[in-house]
Amino acid sequence: MRLLPGEFQDAFVQSPNVFMLFMAMGLAAVIISVFWMLSGMGAASSAARMALRAQALKRGKDHRALVLIGEIAGGGGLLRQEMKEAIEDNFGLFSFEQNVQVDLFPLRLKTLPSTAHHEPRRRIAVEAAAALERSAADVIVWGKRTLSGRLDLRILTLPSYGRTHEVQEIELAWKTGRPDELVQRALAFALARKARPVLHRPQDYKPERLHPIVEALDQMVEARGNELSEGLQLEILSDFASGALSLGERGGHVKWLQKSLDARQYYLDKVDRTTDPGAWGAAQQEIGRALTALGEREG
Template sequence: MVNFAEAAATFAPEMASNVMRLLPREFQEAFVQSPNVFMFFMSMGLAAVLVSVFWMLTGMGKASRMARIALRAQALKRSKDHRALVLIGEIEGGDHLLRQEMKEAVEDNFGLFSFEQNVQVDLFPIKLKVVPPRAHPETRRRIAVEAAEALERSAADVIVWGKRNFLGKLELRLTTLPSYGRVHEVQDFELGWRVGRPDEIVQRSLAFALARKARPVLHRPQDYKPERLQPIVESLDRMVDAHPAEVGDNLQLDILSDFASGALSLGERGGHIKWLTKALDARQLYLDKVDRTTDPGAWGAAQQEIGRALTALGEREGARDKLEEGAARLRLAMDALRSTDSLQQAEVALRALQRAEQTLQQRRRVGLRWPG
């Protein structure tokens, strides 16, 4: 067996002697006169060289990554068409297979939650930080600005990035370009993604989260015809019934909220009465998970939709109790929405309240008897 300690002790003096012969004569004389001082300065010089080389290589690596990002963004911008463009950034703790599975999941399921069946998905070479939801707002804003710059350079609609924790769950972040006058925001959600065999419901949840940002439909369902809206609402209905544990609470609330809005729109515009019942149940479940003090806008919007659903059910069934309860819910919604910037929601609540009160007054005026 080779004894490395003995080999080093044998060759080290000879190597040091050869190195000293390569140095200028002034250095050799300085070493002979003050070997400790000479070696001190030589060590500092060598350390300075190593530090310089390290930072030079680091800078070259950053420059190379920036060049890759710029070239990729330019190529995407040149080839941009009418389709939604989704960027998937680096996933910390994940490999290329994970990102490829995410890409295929979005391509296969995007059309379930959007009027566009085709979507362009790109594995974008950018690495963004993943900070906790309770991190300092300025830190989150800077990350959102960096992500928005990538969106602007590539003319993309939405970008998602994140990390895979030690439990195997994906902690994902996504953002879009903010509207005029709005601040940059980052949405957080979790998915229990099993690499190699991800669940179908988890794949659909990822596609839903990206579709509602890239091509939002159910934020204003009344703008679309019921026959176009119904397939999306039915897809969400199946996801609400499944209630998968692998999908984080934040994303499940978004699914529940969009389904309730879509089902209510179908029911109000002549659809089957089951949509009104489903919308009422879903929005009530959503309301149980929202606190008025922390999010008065969401609480007021939920009360507004509950009131509208009860009013529509009361008109169809001739149920005075539902009409009266719907009017009471709409008054609660208006009180909550007055303290927020949701003026449009407050206006919708006011119109629905006027309709409910008008229906009640007409029945009293003509003396119609309520069924049962």
């Protein structure tokens, strides 16, 4: 107390409780100010690091697809590294490019459910799209690990001109340290489908180029289980059905026509005609084409 000015000492003697209250409030204000100052410095440092990383990626961009892996809340560094390796090992199974560039990008985004308010989800999508633009990347994935241990992921590519950002939601039962091969391939498939789509128009490609992709999808369809969310399973099933039909119609083994027919019929059992009439109608058309081709083959 001797270090304080005389007025402060007198105030302490006259009203010690009031004096200590004001001293505590002043100290708290100083601590809060320091906290926010350090937080601001940390945020600025993180933004600068992200900007520098994006610039470096953009300068080094080549013909390969570039995939960004954002922060996975509750996942840790090992999980992101496993995701990176899974994409690098399996991306070529679902595209015509064997090599892919994958970057552990220093971006943290919230993982909101589809039932959340539109505006927060839109802002997150805009922030993710900005990272894609700054780095010249093709697709970004981020998410969180849920209490049940599953990965709740979001995937985004830059929208076409005049269209809004569409964030895809998928779930994977990822076991850190020993991820299942099906789950690893499913992650690579989901990203390849966004970055380098092939089976949207399989008729544009020669059968010999399509065959390895359809074979890989066939294995995933046969091994389907609860490790993948239903929406992702339906995408795998749909792409497989389209690819198998294309192979069968263009002189491939008759088994592809039958497999396509079976896959589309199963797909129809899972798709609600009222909520997705476009997908339902396209599936019906492919069933008709498969039946026609089978009839021609069998005479």
